[in-house]
Amino acid sequence: MSTPSAIDIRNLKFRYPNVATNVLDIPELSIKQGQSVFLAGPSGSGKTTLLGIITGILSNHEGSLEILGIKLSELSSSNRDRFRGAYLGYIFQMFNLIPYLSVSENISLPCYLNPERQARLKTSLNEQIQYLAKHLEISGLLDKPVLELSVGQQQRVAAARALVGQPPLVIADEPTSALDTDLRQKFIELLMSETKRNNQTLLFVSHDVSLKPMFEISLALPQINKANA
């Protein structure tokens, strides 16, 4: 074994309750730790379902699934929640932030919700927030209400929140679809440089294949998922 796997899937099959056909049927998917991966997933390809399974929100799948060497199906649901909070950073497509919290309160949220994530910090939480804000170019916004931010600024705050406490696996679900082309490029570069610096795995899901060249590895869900074939 050279590099440990961030995501290791073998013969994964999943279907929703009361539905006869499988949504997912993935014979194999392996992502090594520290890689930046582009996963092309047009709508209807099972993208949301796959992310639900990887984050442990959807359970009861067939086959084997290991995230960071841990079999999620063997964890209780509360332990899956804890695992997700401690080891995964997640960025949504848009409307990522809690509207009633300030920028810095939004960024610190995962650390308060997950003691393990806070324990992983090498510096104080405040210094970590300052550090991320500096790198993501949102230093001047920390005390602002999030609703005063532009969409591009909001996405960088969301990135800071996903990166705080250095979770080994960062998942971004269409994070750039609300951004225009210039910002898109910039956002991915920032995200990429931060995850690289800490050897975090980045799983970037998008239907926009033009972004593919920016990543080390590129996968296409319709090819991996045999359920629709």
Add this chain to the structure above:
Amino acid sequence: MTRYLLFLARKSLMNRRLTCGLTVLSIALSVMLFVGVERVRQGARLSFAGTISQTDLIVGARGGPIQLLLYSVFRIGSPTGNISYESYDDIRTHPSIAWTIPYSLGDSHRGFRVVGTNDSFYEHYRYRGGQNIRFEHGDRPKEVLQTVVGADVAAALDYKIGDKIILAHGISDTGVSFQNHDDKPFQVSGILAKTNTPIDRSVYVSLQAIEAIHTGWEDGAPPIATLSATDREGITIPEQNLEPKQITTFLVGLHNRIDVLNLQRFISEYEGEPLTAIIPGVALSELWQGLSYAEIGLGIISFFVVLVGLMGMLVSIYISLNERRREMSILRSMGASGKHIFGLLLFESTFLSIAGMMVGIALLYAALLVFRPIIESNFGLTIPIHMLSGREWLYLLIVLSLSVILGLIPARQAYRNTLQDGLMIKL
């Protein structure tokens, strides 16, 4: 972790402070009404029980205890019969009796009852925890044809000291009378201070006066007028002819309360004539029990008001859930479990209802401080201001439990939403 969830809940509530404030206000108003009705009930009960105090027994002709209480204390309904003055004279010398107040009822004045009594009434009558009869103006009657009127009578008929009034024969609550004692007009000698009891709604004369105005009425009809109107002025009535022959009822005060039951038995078994003696407190609570349906009705209404207030809270939280699905999914993505979301919502409803209760109680006390004197002087209802009673705490506990139970509904919905939505944010 719990502390952080509380922080989030607080922030979230602050963010929706207008709608949450309105929810708190609606709960507050319903709690205020709920506890307020309880206070009015207590006040009504106290005022009712305080209509007469320090009287140990009420004695009347044999009859029902409630009826005796009604005509002797509340001046409602007709007496069942009279007591001969000999019997009264005999009983009042009983060694355990400290004082008696005789009442002679049966006449009226423009809808108000006329009570024949003696000085003992002004000396010994007590109401509401031992307050005695006071005069607003004037004094007790010094002559036979003088009268004292209650505060309501004076206010309603605009009587002043020295006014001449004419009593009517028989009890007429409508004020319409066909047989008047107009041969013997009375002069108002005193006006009583307001007591907020039936005392205010009566006209008081001496027992001798009752006897005097009925002189010549022994056959039940007015005497043939032999005196001209001018002759009636300055009429003097020889005292010796005016020994009362009968009274209607009398109140008894004892030296020692321990003797109440003995004396009650003595009077009930009195050989001279059939009499009934009642203990006012017992009869009053019996009567109150009879009126309890009104009390229960009020209680039911205010309970439903609370329920409506809580339903308002349920609706406002429930509506907010849809707007907050996104927020819930974000929290889920960061490791918050379905249970955390459930707890967050349950905390919110509990907090809103506790805040509502606290505001409601504060408003109630503020309202009591402001309106108590007004209610007291206008309605004779003294609403007690005291710390929350055990019963009121119980009410609040019921409201809290209800709010927690109702809060489970949106909490469960939020929990289900998070399971259904997962990380997929519904826009």
